[in-house]
Amino acid sequence: xxxCIVYGIIDGSIQIVAGGIDETSDAVNDLISGLPDTVSYFFxxxxxxxxxxxxxxxxxxxxxxxxxxxxxxxxxxxxANTTVTWPDGEMTLENDGTIEMESNVTGVFEIFLSxxxxxxxxxxxxxxx
Numbered sequence: 001x002x003x004c005i006v007y008g009i010i011d012g013s014i015q016i017v018a019g020g021i022d023e024t025s026d027a028v029n030d031l032i033s034g035l036p037d038t039v040s041y042f043f044x045x046x047x048x049x050x051x052x053x054x055x056x057x058x059x060x061x062x063x064x065x066x067x068x069x070x071x072x073x074x075x076x077x078x079x080a081n082t083t084v085t086w087p088d089g090e091m092t093l094e095n096d097g098t099i100e101m102e103s104n105v106t107g108v109f110e111i112f113l114s115x116x117x118x119x120x121x122x123x124x125x126x127x128x129x
Contacts, residue, residue, distance in 0.1 A: 002043040004031055007055035009040050011081040013116035014055060017048045054116040066118045073101040073127045075111065085112035103127040 002023065006016035021027050023043050032041055042058045053060050069076040078084075080095045087101075087109045101109055106129040113121045 002045050003048060004028060004041055004043055005048060005055065005060070006031070006035065006039050006041045008116065009038055011116040012054040012056055012061075014048065014050055014053065015039055017050070056117075061117075063117060063119050066113060066115070066121045068113070068121070068123065070123055070125060073103075073125045075099040075113075075123055075125065078113065079115050079117065081115065083114040085114070087111065101125045101127050103129060105129050 002021070003017055003019040004021050004023075005014060006018075007014050016031070018027075018031055021031070021043075035041070040058065042055075044060055046060055048060065052063055054063055055061065066079075067077055076098055078094055078097055078099050080097070082094045083091055084094050084099055085091050099111065101111065103109065106127060108124050108126055111123050111125055113123060
C-alpha cells in the first residue's frame with residue numbers, strides 16, 4: 001500500500017500524509033473531496049519525513065540548506081514564499097529575495113527562516129540602531 005501526500009501547489013509544503021491507503025478506496029475519496037484549489041495530491045510508495053521532504057511538481061524531494069548571505073542587517077538570496085519570524089515574534093511572508101532588519105537598537109538579532117524546500121534556519125543579523 002502507498003501513502004497519499006497532500007501538498008501546497010505554490011510552495012511544495014506537505015500538508016497531509018495519509019498512510020496505508022489503497023488508491024481506489026473510499027478513504028481516498030473522503031480525503032481528497034473538498035480540498036482547496038491551492039493543494040494537490042499524489043501517491044507514493046516512499047517513506048515520507050516531514051522534516052526532510054517537500055514536493056516539487058508532484059515528486060517527493062529532499063530538503064536542502066538555505067543558500068543565503070548575511071551582510072549587517074540584510075539577508076540576501078531569500079527564496080520566494082519564505083516565512084520569516086522576526087525577533088518580536090511577528091511573522092511575514094517574504095517574496096522579494098531580500099530581508100532587512102530595521103531597529104533603533106544596536107545589537108545582534110536572530111531571524112528565523114522557514115521554507116518548504118529548505119531546512120529551517122536561524123540567521124543572525126547586526127543592527128547599528
